[in-house]
Amino acid sequence: MSTQTEEFEPFNTDEMETLNPETVTVTLKTFRFNAETDYLPYYKKYVMEVGKDELMLDLLNRIKWEHDGSFSYRRSCRHGICGACGIKVNGRATLACKQNALELVKLFGEELVIEPQSKKRAVKDMIIDKKDFWDKHAEVKPYVVADVDPHPEHETKQSIEEFNKFLDSDLCIQCGNCHYACPVVEVNEDYLGPAAFNAAYRFTVDTRDNAGKERLELTAEIGPGVWDCVKCFECAEACPKEINPIEKITKLHNMQFEQGVARPNVATKHAEGFLRGMKKYGYLDEADIVSYSEGYLGMYKHLKTAIKMMKAGKIHWHSGIPFINSVPKIKNLDEVQKLIEISQTNKL
Amino acid sequence: MSQLHYALFTGCTAKQSTPELLSSTLAVADKLGIKITILEEASCCGASHLQDFDEFLAHVLNARNICYAEKLGLTMITICNTCQLNSAMTKHALDTDPDLRARVNEKLAEVGLEYKGTSEIKHFLYALIEDYGLEKIKDHVKVPLSQFNIAPFYGCHNIRPSELHHDANGGENPYNPTSLDQLIDALEGHPVDYSHKNKCCGFHVELQANHTSEVLAGNAMVDAIDNNADLMVTPCPLCHLKMDTYQDDVGKVIGRDIELPVLHMPQMVALALGCSEKEIGLNFHVQKATQLYKEAAEA
Numbered sequence: 272m273s274t275q276t277e278e279f280e281p282f283n284t285d286e287m288e289t290l291n292p293e294t295v296t297v298t299l300k301t302f303r304f305n306a307e308t309d310y311l312p313y314y315k316k317y318v319m320e321v322g323k324d325e326l327m328l329d330l331l332n333r334i335k336w337e338h339d340g341s342f343s344y345r346r347s348c349r350h351g352i353c354g355a356c357g358i359k360v361n362g363r364a365t366l367a368c369k370q371n372a373l374e375l376v377k378l379f380g381e382e383l384v385i386e387p388q389s390k391k392r393a394v395k396d397m398i399i400d401k402k403d404f405w406d407k408h409a410e411v412k413p414y415v416v417a418d419v420d421p422h423p424e425h426e427t428k429q430s431i432e433e434f435n436k437f438l439d440s441d442l443c444i445q446c447g448n449c450h451y452a453c454p455v456v457e458v459n460e461d462y463l464g465p466a467a468f469n470a471a472y473r474f475t476v477d478t479r480d481n482a483g484k485e486r487l488e489l490t491a492e493i494g495p496g497v498w499d500c501v502k503c504f505e506c507a508e509a510c511p512k513e514i515n516p517i518e519k520i521t522k523l524h525n526m527q528f529e530q531g532v533a534r535p536n537v538a539t540k541h542a543e544g545f546l547r548g549m550k551k552y553g554y555l556d557e558a559d560i561v562s563y564s565e566g567y568l569g570m571y572k573h574l575k576t577a578i579k580m581m582k583a584g585k586i587h588w589h590s591g592i593p594f595i596n597s598v599p600k601i602k603n604l605d606e607v608q609k610l611i612e613i614s615q616t617n618k619l
Numbered sequence: 620m621s622q623l624h625y626a627l628f629t630g631c632t633a634k635q636s637t638p639e640l641l642s643s644t645l646a647v648a649d650k651l652g653i654k655i656t657i658l659e660e661a662s663c664c665g666a667s668h669l670q671d672f673d674e675f676l677a678h679v680l681n682a683r684n685i686c687y688a689e690k691l692g693l694t695m696i697t698i699c700n701t702c703q704l705n706s707a708m709t710k711h712a713l714d715t716d717p718d719l720r721a722r723v724n725e726k727l728a729e730v731g732l733e734y735k736g737t738s739e740i741k742h743f744l745y746a747l748i749e750d751y752g753l754e755k756i757k758d759h760v761k762v763p764l765s766q767f768n769i770a771p772f773y774g775c776h777n778i779r780p781s782e783l784h785h786d787a788n789g790g791e792n793p794y795n796p797t798s799l800d801q802l803i804d805a806l807e808g809h810p811v812d813y814s815h816k817n818k819c820c821g822f823h824v825e826l827q828a829n830h831t832s833e834v835l836a837g838n839a840m841v842d843a844i845d846n847n848a849d850l851m852v853t854p855c856p857l858c859h860l861k862m863d864t865y866q867d868d869v870g871k872v873i874g875r876d877i878e879l880p881v882l883h884m885p886q887m888v889a890l891a892l893g894c895s896e897k898e899i900g901l902n903f904h905v906q907k908a909t910q911l912y913k914e915a916a917e918a
Binding site: 361362363378379454455458459493494498499500501502503504505507508515521522524525528536537538539541542543545546548549553554555557561564565576579580582583584585586598599601602603605606607609610611613614615616617619 | 631632634635636637638659660661662663665666667668669670671672673674675676679680683726727729730732775776779780781792793794795814818819821822823824826827828830831832834835864865867868902903904905
């Protein structure tokens with residue numbers, strides 16, 4: 272079997288040698304906007320020779336130093352720790368001080384579109400108003416909540432296992448890359464977003480913390496909570512610290528059931544309801560999952576769609592009617608039934 | 620090259636609301652001489668929802684599915700991005716965490732199975748491109764799709780997280796995916812370039828966050844239409860269901876009239892390979908698509 276892996280490998284800097292030994296002429300199509308003076312944003316092109324060791328932050332510096340001193344962006348540590356220099360390049364969330372520029376040229380071509388993390392929040396060029404990010408981050412109490420004994424007789428020790436539970440989530444630098452890559456944050460103002468969920472997870476699994484239940488209750492709410500996650504994995508891709516926020520979102524979901532915080536609602540029933548069809552047929556029962564999650568009264572919302580689907584032959588007239596089988600059965604269904612019986616750990 | 624032979628994990632939708640996905644997949648495989656063995660024992664993958672309820676149980680059930688491909692000694696192919704993601708996530712978890720693998724195998728032993736990690740898992744799209752090859756597909760084109768501007772809609776779960784999919788999807792970059800574009804090109808259609816091709820359709824929150832779901836689907840469809848798409852094609856039946864079945868509702872939320880046939884990837888290939896209308900199954904779409912047979916033939 273042939274693969275084309277090498278051809279597509281985007282992040283291997285060794286291959287930069289073959290791309291160009293010296294420099295590449297790169298056009299930076301750059302978002303410019305000053306909220307105090309400009310009615311609308313515009314794009315300005317800066318052309319420069321880019322060497323193989325230059326980072327995106329170097330190019331931002333060069334725009335400012337060589338082309339236009341008024342160009343504005345946040346920067347501080349230059350070591351991937353402060354989280355100030357998050358931008359988007361051709362739509363890709365990027366921490367400018369960690370990202371080699373020619374890697375992006377290899378991926379997107381010799382014109383790079385430089386934009387702030389969120390255009391609608393732009394204040395000046397790359398600088399955005401991150402208020403929503405910080406407010407939501409604060410909402411999950413991103414700190415250990417504990418009654419601290421002022422005269423402790425021993426240390427509050429963490430075992431390696433306890434520490435490892437939150438090790439990677441603790442690496443978050445609050446750069447906002449995941450938050451502003453999340454499509455739900457753009458549509459749903461209440462949604463806390465992947466960075467806040469990661470923080471909620473981080474402190475909830477900390478054995479020294481006492482506010483876990485409170486955080487789980489907050490993140491269980493439909494609207495702000497984890498149930499509005501669309502599972503697009505943009506956050507996993509956007510994180511420069513490789514934290515994988517959606518993995519923590521899945522853990523929060525599970526913890527809501529484990530700790531009895533989950534209440535029956537359309538979202539929790541939808542997750543748990545998959546087992547109904549699987550126990551009977553091995554497959555999901557597509558009609559049943561909607562009626563079970565919404566409740567029979569909630570079904571009116573789906574009636575029109577159901578009729579359209581029936582007309583197209585996508586569902587049968589008897590779908591969802593009890594005692595009439597419209598779902599095929601898998602072979603060796605008894606194995607699935609047995610495995611559910613012996614492996615299920617959570618309940619609603 | 621010896622004949623390609625795969626174990627097909629159909630997933631639930633191909634067995635229920637999108638029968639056209641299964642029939643067109645089998646028709647394409649038949650035309651190209653790819654042998655398919657359907658895993659009739661395979662259950663639902665949990666669709667990322669069961670995972671939210673009980674992650675361990677979801678791993679056990681997905682591992683069981685993979686066991687059946689391993690028994691046959693075949694690569695498991697999927698025809699749904701979400702089946703691909705959840706199967707691959709279980710495979711990755713079990714292959715990298717010996718403790719979890721032991722706990723899962725303890726359960727599987729109760730039904731006489733053992734997960735060994737010997738089968739690859741890949742989506743049919745990448746089996747066609749990586750294993751079969753675009754050049755050979757070109758040789759089989761009977762009905763060139765040169766009439767159509769086709770918007771590729773990649774679907775999240777084939778391209779993100781890239782680290783998980785890297786070995787199975789030819790290293791496709793989630794920020795600049797090219798496979799579907801190349802396939803459309805090979806079938807002599809015109810791939811539409813639009814910025815939402817790698818974005819989310821909103822399917823997974825259809826019930827609990829309907830507005831979010833409709834807006835995300837609408838953004839993608841309107842972007843495709845504004846870039847002159849005649850139709851959209853996707854490797855994921857869940858993206859298909861969202862964009863085809865709910866097209867009217869999405870249009871109302873977005874404030875636009877949307878009329879865009881949304882084809883499954885194998886349907887598009889089947890159309891170009893000259894498969895029968897019954898196999899392609901455009902009649903199963905909510906948004907009228909059967910006119911495409913005639914339009915394709917006019918080329």
